[in-house]
Amino acid sequence: MKWLAAALTVALILLQYRVWFSADGVREVERLQRAVATQRADNEQLAERNRQLAAEVRDLKTGMDALEERARSDLGMIARNETFYQVVPARAADSSHPPTRTAAAR
Template sequence: MRIFGVLLVLLFLLLQYQLWVGDGSLAEVWRLGQAVERQRAENRQLRERNQALDAEVRDLKQGLEAVEERARTELGMIRRDELFYQVVEPAADGGGD
């Protein structure tokens, strides 16, 4: 009977080891859960970026307004019939009379 009790204790310890340290342990499950959450957050960010890019592509395909806006802001372009005014602020070094 004593050997049976020792075997039961050893079996219990073996099961506890697998629960806490072995394959499929609680620590591994927790680590994998954290990895899944990080991946979901990254997927959300990428989905938002893709939606913004998709909207920009649709704007560029639909008309010239988006192309014109981009040319004005990024390249500083103006139309032929427009006048360009550049306002220059005086230097802030206080060296004027």
């Protein structure tokens, strides 16, 4: 009976060692759980992006407003009977050229 108890104790110690300290033990399980949590967060972000893209595709297929907005912003298109005005910002004073004389300076 003592031999059986000793054998079972040794087996228990070996199994516990394997659970806590081997490559497939508790540390690996914790690492995999962290990896799964990270992947779930990434998947949720990608799913949200997919929902937004699907909504945009639906808008482009059914609504003319989204299509017109995309044509105006991406392609620079204007509608019929519209006048396009482009505002050009004034250039900064260039120091390489001397200022010209104006009527006020005379």
